[in-house]
Amino acid sequence: MSLNNIVKRLQDIMRNDAGVNGDAQRIEQMVWILFLKVYDAKEEIWEFHDANLKSIIPEPLRWRNWAVDNRDGQAMTGQALLSFVNEQLFPQLKEIVIDEHTPMSKAIVKAAMEDSFNYMKDGVLLRQVINVIDEIDFTEYEDRHAFGEIYETILKNLQSAGNAGEFYTPRAVTDFMVQMLKPQLGKRIADFACGTGGFLTSSLKYLEPQIKSVEDKEIYNRSIYGIEKKALPYLLCVTNMLLHDIDEPNIIHDNSLEKNVREYRDPDRFDVVLMNPPYGGSEKDAVKINFPVELRSSETADLFISLIMYRLKRKGRAAIILPDGFLFGD
Numbered sequence: 001m002s003l004n005n006i007v008k009r010l011q012d013i014m015r016n017d018a019g020v021n022g023d024a025q026r027i028e029q030m031v032w033i034l035f036l037k038v039y040d041a042k043e044e045i046w047e048f049h050d051a052n053l054k055s056i057i058p059e060p061l062r063w064r065n066w067a068v069d070n071r072d073g074q075a076m077t078g079q080a081l082l083s084f085v086n087e088q089l090f091p092q093l094k095e096i097v098i099d100e101h102t103p104m105s106k107a108i109v110k111a112a113m114e115d116s117f118n119y120m121k122d123g124v125l126l127r128q129v130i131n132v133i134d135e136i137d138f139t140e141y142e143d144r145h146a147f148g149e150i151y152e153t154i155l156k157n158l159q160s161a162g163n164a165g166e167f168y169t170p171r172a173v174t175d176f177m178v179q180m181l182k183p184q185l186g187k188r189i190a191d192f193a194c195g196t197g198g199f200l201t202s203s204l205k206y207l208e209p210q211i212k213s214v215e216d217k218e219i220y221n222r223s224i225y226g227i228e229k230k231a232l233p234y235l236l237c238v239t240n241m242l243l244h245d246i247d248e249p250n251i252i253h254d255n256s257l258e259k260n261v262r263e264y265r266d267p268d269r270f271d272v273v274l275m276n277p278p279y280g281g282s283e284k285d286a287v288k289i290n291f292p293v294e295l296r297s298s299e300t301a302d303l304f305i306s307l308i309m310y311r312l313k314r315k316g317r318a319a320i321i322l323p324d325g326f327l328f329g330d
Helices: 006-014 022-049 078-094 104-113 123-134 141-159 171-181 198-210 214-221 231-243 300-311
Strands: 189-191 224-228 251-253 270-275 312-320
Touching: 006 022, 006 123, 006 141, 022 104, 022 123, 022 141, 022 231, 078 104, 078 123, 104 231, 104 251, 141 231, 171 198, 171 270, 171 312, 189 198, 198 214, 198 224, 198 231, 198 270, 224 231, 231 251, 270 300, 300 312
Parallel strands: 189 224, 189 270, 224 251, 270 312
Antiparallel strands: none
16 A cells, blocks of 8 residues: 555545644644554554453544444444544543553553644544544554655654744754764663654664664663653654554653753663754743753753753763754853
8 A cells, every 4th residue: 555645635634624724733633543543553463462451542442443444334423423532532531540550551542642632523524534544554564664654744744834843853864863873772862852753763773783682672672761842743752652663662741841950860861862952942930940050041952951961871972953052152
């Protein structure tokens, strides 16, 4: 199956829906549906290896039980589908109960969905969108890796959709920076404003050839750590990690700057930091007090550099994209 035109097909359908306004909302709509489809495909693989696996998603809300159209006239559509999505699917997924013992592979469902919304108002068009996404078989290796084509198209559209795409780093740049740092398996790699996971996926691509055993694979799975504040990039990042076979993606939906930097200890530090921190922004005073007086700033790039210094191990290495004003401005 050709995946090249899937994003265009989805956007063409959504342009006819009165509830979706502009590319940014079309992408948000597309991404939460993609996430649920990808997560269901991963659960199929996990269930193959563990027959006793219990999904954190209630049975009626699992993709296979409501989204799949078997062409028998029984698939939900129209107002019935809209009511299900708005009154059952979203409320229940947002209210999933997790605690410190919940595996990350399950906890990400709540984190991914808690800031997502259904913008579509036409249940027939929503059914069409779901059917297009359901054509992709993410349990198949070829389709799973061909998701890269869809993903790149989404990122290009994000960049043209205004502020949503402001800080996305070209893949060639993330690959180059990783190659310069040459991370080795067993070292911990972090991005404290990870966006859609560009630096993390480039790092995984660099580490993958170093895997020589089952133990190496387990180390590989625990190599990366990311934090992302915005809901849409976070959701894309988690989906991206699942498709790169990171079953327990250690990606946190949070603001990296909201913890006092003086509280970080050795277990909180990393061997490698790769980042394109948000700059040109401004944080509230409650965030600035998390930094020593001499390091407080209204410029987000300055705060992230301070954060990196506190979270980088001794003899650790960092590669960071910064505006030239950081070095030469006032």
